Structures are given as structure tokens and as C-alpha cells.
Amino acid sequence: xxxxxxxxxxxxxxxxxxxxxxxxxxxxxxxxxxxxxxxxxxxxxxxxxxxxxxxxxxxxxxxxxxxxxxxxxxxxxxxxxxxxxxxxxxxxxxxxxxxxxxxxxxxxxxxxxxxxxxxxxxxxxxxxxxxxxxxxxxxxxxxxxxxxxxxxxxxxxxxxxxxxx
Numbered sequence: 001x002x003x004x005x006x007x008x009x010x011x012x013x014x015x016x017x018x019x020x021x022x023x024x025x026x027x028x029x030x031x032x033x034x035x036x037x038x039x040x041x042x043x044x045x046x047x048x049x050x051x052x053x054x055x056x057x058x059x060x061x062x063x064x065x066x067x068x069x070x071x072x073x074x075x076x077x078x079x080x081x082x083x084x085x086x087x088x089x090x091x092x093x094x095x096x097x098x099x100x101x102x103x104x105x106x107x108x109x110x111x112x113x114x115x116x117x118x119x120x121x122x123x124x125x126x127x128x129x130x131x132x133x134x135x136x137x138x139x140x141x142x143x144x145x146x147x148x149x150x151x152x153x154x155x156x157x158x159x160x161x162x163x164x165x
Contacts, residue, residue, distance in 0.1 A: 032093040050147040061108030079116040082123035095127040096148040103152040106159035
């Protein structure tokens with residue numbers, strides 16, 4: 001990814017919009033229940049979603065890019081996602097999109113220093129078993145549609161090991 005940190009650091013409004021967009025996206029993801037026939041026909045479950053999450057994560061974890069206020073807003077977003085993942089009736093779409101996001105941000109030193117980083121990563125990994133092995137047709141189709149098979153679990157595991165208990 002090209003280094004746009006100089007351009008972005010001079011534009012905190014762009015970063016605020018990105019965090020706000022991610023917040024709205026994950027709020028939507030928490031309640032999204034796709035019908036299997038609609039999965040491939042919506043941009044909410046396309047490879048655009050995958051790349052939006054990957055690029056957003058890479059931008060927001062660039063060292064020194066976020067002000068303290070924006071770091072706190074991002075930490076709050078992680079806490080909200082983790083809390084939603086802890087609910088009894090957690091949505092598959094939220095689990096899968098949060099896993100993609102976690103696998104990218106877990107590589108960042110800035111993320112590991114986040115007060116809610118470990119909480120978020122543990123919440124994501126608590127759902128890992130739901131998507132490994134034999135999946136139902138709709139879950140399998142959803143997983144492929146958002147490229148959830150590209151989640152780098154080893155990145156998350158390494159980050160959790162570095163955080164400790």
C-alpha cells in the first residue's frame with residue numbers, strides 16, 4: 001500500500017469520515033441477515049467489502065497517523081464490535097467482517113497498544129470455530145462472498161500471544 005500518511009495526517013476530517021463510515025458499516029453488519037439468493041447481488045457482501053475493510057484497517061493503523069482523539073474513537077469502535085460479538089444471537093456477517101478487519105489491524109503496533117485491542121481480538125477468535133469445517137450452505141456462500149476464507153488467523157493469534165493473558 002502506498003504511504004499516504006503525510007497527505008492524510010494533514011486531513012483529520014478524512015480520517016474522521018473513515019472512522020464514522022466504519023462505525024456505520026459495523027452497525028449495519030451486526031444486524032444484516034442475508035438471504036442466500038441475495039448474497040451475490042449486494043455490494044454489502046462483495047469483494048468491495050473485503051477491500052474496504054482491508055484498506056480502512058491499513059490506513060487507520062499507520063503509525064502516528066491518528067490523533068489521540070481519533071485513536072480513542074477507533075478504540076471505542078473496537079469495543080462496540082467486541083460487545084456485539086459477545087451477544088447471544090450474534091450475526092454471521094458481523095463475525096466474518098470483524099474477522100477480516102481483525103486480521104489486518106492485529107499486525108499493527110498501534111492496535112496492540114489500543115486499550116480495547118485484546119478485547120476485540122478475543123471476541124473475534126471466540127467465533128472462529130463457527131466458520132471452520134463443515135458449513136451450512138448459506139454460511140459457506142456468505143463466507144465466500146466476502147472473502148472470509150482470506151482471514152489471516154495466524155496474525156490474530158500472534159497478536160494475542162504478544163498481548164498475553
